[in-house]
Amino acid sequence: MSVAILAAEFLTRMAQNLQPDQPSASEQYLGEDMTTYIQWNNDRAREIIAAHALFDGAALPILHALQFEFGFIHEEAIPLIADALNLSRAEVHGIVTFYHDFRRDPAGRHVLKLCRAEACQSMNGTGVAQDLLATLGISWGETTPDGSLTVEGVYCLGLCACAPSALYDGEPIGRLTLDTLADVVREARAP
Amino acid sequence: MTKVLISTDAMSLALGSRRICALLAEEAFRRGLALDIVMIGSRGLFWLEPLVEVETSSGRVAYGPLKPSDVGGLFEAGFLEGKDHPLRLGLLKDQPYLARQTRLTFARCGIVDPLSIEDYRTYGGYVGLERALGSQPQEVVDEVKLSGLRGRGGAGFPTGIKWDTVLHAEADQKYIVCNADEGDSGTFADRMLMEGDPFTLIEGMTIAGLAVGATKGFIYIRSEYPHAYHTMSKAIEVASNAGYLGSSVMGSVRAFTLETRLGAGAYICGEETSLLESLEGKRGMVRAKPPLPALKGLFGRPTVVNNVLSLATVPWILANGGQAYADFGMGRSRGTLPIQLAGNVRRGGLIELAFGTTLRDIIEDFGGGTATGRPVKAVQIGGPLGAYFPASMLDIPLDYEALAAAKGMLGHGGIVVFDDSVDLSRQARFAFEFCAAESCGKCTPCRVGAVRGVEVMDRIIAGIEPQKNFDVLEDLCTLMTDASLCAMGGLTPLPVMSALTHFPEDFDKSPRVAAAAE
Numbered sequence: 001m002s003v004a005i006l007a008a009e010f011l012t013r014m015a016q017n018l019q020p021d022q023p024s025a026s027e028q029y030l031g032e033d034m035t036t037y038i039q040w041n042n043d044r045a046r047e048i049i050a051a052h053a054l055f056d057g058a059a060l061p062i063l064h065a066l067q068f069e070f071g072f073i074h075e076e077a078i079p080l081i082a083d084a085l086n087l088s089r090a091e092v093h094g095i096v097t098f099y100h101d102f103r104r105d106p107a108g109r110h111v112l113k114l115c116r117a118e119a120c121q122s123m124n125g126t127g128v129a130q131d132l133l134a135t136l137g138i139s140w141g142e143t144t145p146d147g148s149l150t151v152e153g154v155y156c157l158g159l160c161a162c163a164p165s166a167l168y169d170g171e172p173i174g175r176l177t178l179d180t181l182a183d184v185v186r187e188a189r190a191p
Numbered sequence: 192m193t194k195v196l197i198s199t200d201a202m203s204l205a206l207g208s209r210r211i212c213a214l215l216a217e218e219a220f221r222r223g224l225a226l227d228i229v230m231i232g233s234r235g236l237f238w239l240e241p242l243v244e245v246e247t248s249s250g251r252v253a254y255g256p257l258k259p260s261d262v263g264g265l266f267e268a269g270f271l272e273g274k275d276h277p278l279r280l281g282l283l284k285d286q287p288y289l290a291r292q293t294r295l296t297f298a299r300c301g302i303v304d305p306l307s308i309e310d311y312r313t314y315g316g317y318v319g320l321e322r323a324l325g326s327q328p329q330e331v332v333d334e335v336k337l338s339g340l341r342g343r344g345g346a347g348f349p350t351g352i353k354w355d356t357v358l359h360a361e362a363d364q365k366y367i368v369c370n371a372d373e374g375d376s377g378t379f380a381d382r383m384l385m386e387g388d389p390f391t392l393i394e395g396m397t398i399a400g401l402a403v404g405a406t407k408g409f410i411y412i413r414s415e416y417p418h419a420y421h422t423m424s425k426a427i428e429v430a431s432n433a434g435y436l437g438s439s440v441m442g443s444v445r446a447f448t449l450e451t452r453l454g455a456g457a458y459i460c461g462e463e464t465s466l467l468e469s470l471e472g473k474r475g476m477v478r479a480k481p482p483l484p485a486l487k488g489l490f491g492r493p494t495v496v497n498n499v500l501s502l503a504t505v506p507w508i509l510a511n512g513g514q515a516y517a518d519f520g521m522g523r524s525r526g527t528l529p530i531q532l533a534g535n536v537r538r539g540g541l542i543e544l545a546f547g548t549t550l551r552d553i554i555e556d557f558g559g560g561t562a563t564g565r566p567v568k569a570v571q572i573g574g575p576l577g578a579y580f581p582a583s584m585l586d587i588p589l590d591y592e593a594l595a596a597a598k599g600m601l602g603h604g605g606i607v608v609f610d611d612s613v614d615l616s617r618q619a620r621f622a623f624e625f626c627a628a629e630s631c632g633k634c635t636p637c638r639v640g641a642v643r644g645v646e647v648m649d650r651i652i653a654g655i656e657p658q659k660n661f662d663v664l665e666d667l668c669t670l671m672t673d674a675s676l677c678a679m680g681g682l683t684p685l686p687v688m689s690a691l692t693h694f695p696e697d698f699d700k701s702p703r704v705a706a707a708a709e
């Protein structure tokens with residue numbers, strides 16, 4: 001990733017650096033760093049499913065790709081996946097519900113994944129998280145009434161040497177304080 | 192053109208390196224200076240980050256930790272010539288934190304451009320694979336056996352022995368699966384390596400494939416690591432295009448291909464059989480063992496499942512010899528351990544050392560005590576299923592057997608420090624809460640026991656019938672330890688009982704009115 005720079009070009013590149021490129025056949029979509037989800041639509045879902053159905057162990061790649069596109073796993077996706085993978089609907093339902101990542105309801109425009117694990121606890125992560133949720137008037141996994149921000153709890157982001165930490169739309173933030181979280185909320189609410 | 196290097200490791204990003212990077216570029220542009228900015232992984236000295244390194248005739252001169260407001264001053268001071276500045280750190284390798292380490296697995300991380308094969312080769316990459324290509328499979332396996340390398344994922348099983356089993360299993364297809372689920376709190380070494388030196392993992396997996404006769408590999412990366420996933424996927428593409436992966440690895444006519452897969456937020460999918468189920472596209476329900484994955488693993492085929500660090504250490508072993516690796520360490524723990532120091536600590540980061548260093552050395556000398564400046568009260572070692580130890584027990588050496596003897600476990604080498612504000616009864620409650628949230632649900636002792644554990648701890652914390660509830664707690668822990676199908680349920684009692692044993696005062700919630708009145 002070496003770039004002989006012109007600043008403008010460099011900045012664009014940097015902004016792109018962590019975005020997934022056009023997924024090649026061997027690549028799936030990233031979990032969560034895009035926030036412009038599109039409306040659920042069966043045809044697009046079918047396309048996505050077909051594009052991933054030939055992967056070994058295709059269920060997770062398909063579910064990630066669907067969530068990447070729509071922000072959640074729509075109920076109607078279940079029979080479509082079941083058909084494509086020759087599974088029963090109950091089996092697909094079982095897979096979707098087993099994994100914490102897969103949402104059954106649409107997410108807000110922005111997603112904050114806050115770490116709840118031990119290293120973050122040791123730096124008052126629990127207190128900071130509770131204050132944030134209280135301020136927003138929501139619980140874990142919920143979205144603010146204005147639809148701007150979903151707050152999800154996760155167990156460790158591998159950012160434990162700068163605890164407490166979070167991912168905001170896929171971007172890591174460390175040494176969280178109430179102030180930095182207030183900035184996040186402000187940014188999420190900005191039109 | 193002056194070369195400026197900056198880490199875009201996820202932890203560096205969390206500390207603001209992206210902003211520094213942008214400001215450097217802007218400021219250079221404003222001044223009409225041409226810079227070659229290279230984004231690299233981290234050396235793991237996170238308390239000094241974000242930092243930049245400038246390539247000069249006397250080496251890479253580092254400046255940090257930087258705030259956005261420092262950038263202008265750096266240019267004024269002439270940092271591009273390595274000149275003096277209050278934040279000038281000199282060469283990173285002279286920092287005692289790094290100078291005292293033995294970097295074998297992490298030799299290149301934070302030095303090379305992660306996606307440049309040329310860099311990788313310049314710094315000794317693919318020497319191990321070349322040697323493996325010129326050897327018989329059994330010779331490669333024997334070299335790994337000789338090194339004494341034990342699995343770094345937690346269980347500490349000898350890697351060479353696992354490979355031997357897969358080598359001698361008969362099958363039309365075998366697999367190499369890399370466990371990059373790294374779910375333990377306090378650990379980030381797998382993530383750093385995948386982001387900072389992904390070709391090392393690719394080379395290690397390729398060597399494993401040649402050694403056991405597997406032509407296909409998967410890297411199962413947790414979804415909490417989007418950056419590692421992205422870098423790893425890119426690196427596979429680069430290696431494939433350059434002929435290091437594919438139908439003829441380095442022109443040898445021997446095939447090995449790799450794919451990445453994303454986990455989906457389930458801690459249990461770090462357990463190897465649950466991981467295999469998940470890779471097959473199913474719920475991550477733990478499988479009963481036997482059969483071992485080495486004989487019936489992914490899609491029922493013989494499979495090597497190894498942690499990122501186990502696999503990423505293999506290139507060094509092949510390049511330098513198994514004996515050279517075994518010369519480091521103590522007792523039955525050979526080689527080096529990438530320790531991850533985290534939580535409430537002043538100087539958190541990655542510390543790769545030969546086995547045998549004491550906890551005290553790590554926490555006091557490397558870590559410099561707590562971040563809050565208050566006394567250390569407890570450390571948890573080995574993730575959420577690992578024990579809590581009090582400050583009085585810090586003379587334990589870091590070694591698989593020594594920690595087991597102290598009723599703890601080394602796990603993946605994560606150390607989380609807590610100051611005296613921690614209440615260990617709350618940590619015990621959390622251990623059950625975590626197990627309840629993350630249990631795969633296959634066996635009752637774990638599924639039901641964890642929920643019961645939370646209830647019992649709630650009563651203990653509320654001071655209700657303490658003696659009776661301590662008895663229930665102990666029975667519950669014994670049951671979970673003895674009757675759980677896997678270590679999720681089986682080891683949850685470890686943090687709980689260690690907390691109770693070493694910090695009984697935190698569990699005594701009887702009203703203190705009488706004492707206060709005296």
Ligand SMILES: Cc1cc2nc3c(=O)[nH]c(=O)nc-3n(C[C@H](O)[C@H](O)[C@H](O)COP(=O)(O)O)c2cc1C
Pocket residue numbers: 341342343344345346347348350370371372373374375458459460461462463464496497498499501502677678679
């Ligand atoms: C609940 C549980 C979680 C685990 N999580 C991980 C993990 O995140 N990464 C890992 O490498 N091993 C993990 N393990 C250990 C694996 O089951 C397995 O031992 C390991 O992947 C084997 O590789 P190694 O021999 O190279 O360590 C976990 C085990 C259990 C019981």
Ligand code: SF4
Pocket residue numbers: 459477629630631632633634635637638675676677678679680681
């Ligand atoms: S101990 Fe827990 S995680 Fe392990 S198999 Fe039983 S229910 Fe599943």
Ligand code: FES
Pocket residue numbers: 115116117118119120121155156157158159160163164165375376377378
């Ligand atoms: S414990 Fe919070 S990032 Fe690891």
